Amino acid sequence: MHIAEGILSPVVLGAGAALAAAGTAIGLRKLDYDRLMTVGILSAAFFVGSLIHVPVGFSSAHLILNGLVGVLLGWAAFPAILTALLLQAVLFQFGGFTVLGVNAFTMGFSSVLAWYCYRGIIGIWPGPTGIRAAAFCGGALGVALAAALTALALAFTSEGFQTAAQLLLWAHLPVMLAEGLITMFTVVFIQRVRPEMFQAARA
Amino acid sequence: MNTVFLLAPRRPAVMLAALALLAALLPAPVQAHRINIFAWLEGDSVMVECGFNRSSPVRSGLITVFDDANGKELLQGHTDDKGHFSFPVPPAARAGHGLRIQIAAGEGHRNEWIMDASEFSGADAPAASPMEKAEGAGSARDTAAPSAPAQTQAGRPATADDVRAIVNAALDAKLGPIRRDLAAQVNAGPGLRDIIGGIGWILGLAGMGLYFRGRRG
Incomplete structure (x- = not known):
């Protein structure tokens, strides 16, 4: 879901950059520096995740992992995703420099929303099953929200919001399923092995 | 000698091993989610090939051809099932203008290929003298x-025109495989070097952050 260069109008690009900068500032403020290495590792996971493709009939959709990054990092997902997107733009030519802000905001903000959803479900449904459900929803919702936000950014182009949203959501249904499962297993695993990672995620 | 390795903390080693494993597993499914475009001259028409990667062509992607010198739109068309599109060399290109060929496949995918004016100097055109x-x-x-x-x-x-036509046909036949190779190279996804380099950058940035944080605190 990397928007390429030369598609969006300067207004959308500027708004995306401003929102991404604000999100990154909040993320850095809320970041617990003892967890910086965790942020780095998840940033690396996001960076590599877009190279793993999920076969979707006619189209090609790759893993995004923004739900996973959000669930594990909260607001700190913003700097992690910004860094990973910057390196993807430099090394893989995914996206581009001028659209970096828009891409970082669509991915980062959907991560943060996925984190709130995950926290909300855990709040009303405590226990191991609740955590599992929350993690699955967080992972799947991250992708769905990223698709919706990307469609919103494309709404001002000739493609229009509705077409873009439909295409993106259909293409990413398998990805949503895959990421929900990945997030669920990862969260369950980390909670068993290193539960302290979740205590630090409250901020 | 071995004590050096024994003294090293164990967790980084595990992490590095996990990353190395990840990187080793990756090349098989590596595919760029970038749209690729490659265009070349064949006889008196321009061939365009578009794909998300080598195995998945862009079907019915919108191709727009612009005059690179003045930005005027020259023609439009859609790619076929194999991601190919071809059009005759436009008069503007014969007049010494470059071409900018753009592919748009929706969902924010777009890329372009520039054909320099010099590429068209060999196109079958009425010679000046x-x-x-x-x-x-x-x-x-x-x-x-x-x-x-x-x-x-x-x-x-x-005549000179006959010779030129014969030479052009022979060159097109000989250069076909090279063009395909070149297209494959242009369309190849990110390599292992890029992937490992990126992971290294991210971990390095995190390490720098920790270092400066540690000096301040």
Whole structure:
């Protein structure tokens, strides 16, 4: 879901950059520096995740992992995703420099929303099953929200919001399923092995 | 010697091993989610090939061709099932203008390929001074291959235009595989070096952050 260069109008690009900068500032403020290495590792996971493709009939959709990054990092997902997107733009030519802000905001903000959803479900449904459900929803919702936000950014182009949203959501249904499962297993695993990672995620 | 390795903390080693494993597993499913475009001249038409990667062509992607010199739109069309599109060399290109060929496949995918004006100098075009060219070609033929005078079917000596057409056809046939290789190279996804380099950058940035944080606190 990397928007390429030369598609969006300067207004959308500027708004995306401003929102991404604000999100990154909040993320850095809320970041617990003892967890910086965790942020780095998840940033690396996001960076590599877009190279793993999920076969979707006619189209090609790759893993995004923004739900996973959000669930594990909260607001700190913003700097992690910004860094990973910057390196993807430099090394893989995914996206581009001028659209970096828009891409970082669509991915980062959907991560943060996925984190709130995950926290909300855990709040009303405590226990191991609740955590599992929350993690699955967080992972799947991250992708769905990223698709919706990307469609919103494309709404001002000739493609229009509705077409873009439909295409993106259909293409990413398998990805949503895959990421929900990945997030669920990862969260369950980390909670068993290193539960302290979740205590630090409250901020 | 071995004590150095024994003294090293265990967790980074595990992490590095996990990353190495991840990187080793990756190349198989590596595919760029970038749209690729490659265009070349064949005879008097321009061939365009578009794909998300080598195995998945862009079907019915919108191709727009612009005049690179003044940005005017020249023509539009859609790619076929194999991601190919071809169009005759437009008059603007013959007039010494470059072409900017753009592919848009929706969902925010877009890329472009620039064909420089110099690429079209060999295209079949009415030569500026046919007499001079014919003379030059004739003398070259005389000196290079006097025993095999090129004759057209009509029995008259080949003109410069005939020779040019023959050479162009032969070159197109010979250069076909090279063009395909080049297209594959342009369309190849990110390599292992890029992936490992990126992971290294991210971990390095995190490490720098920790270092400066540690000095301050």
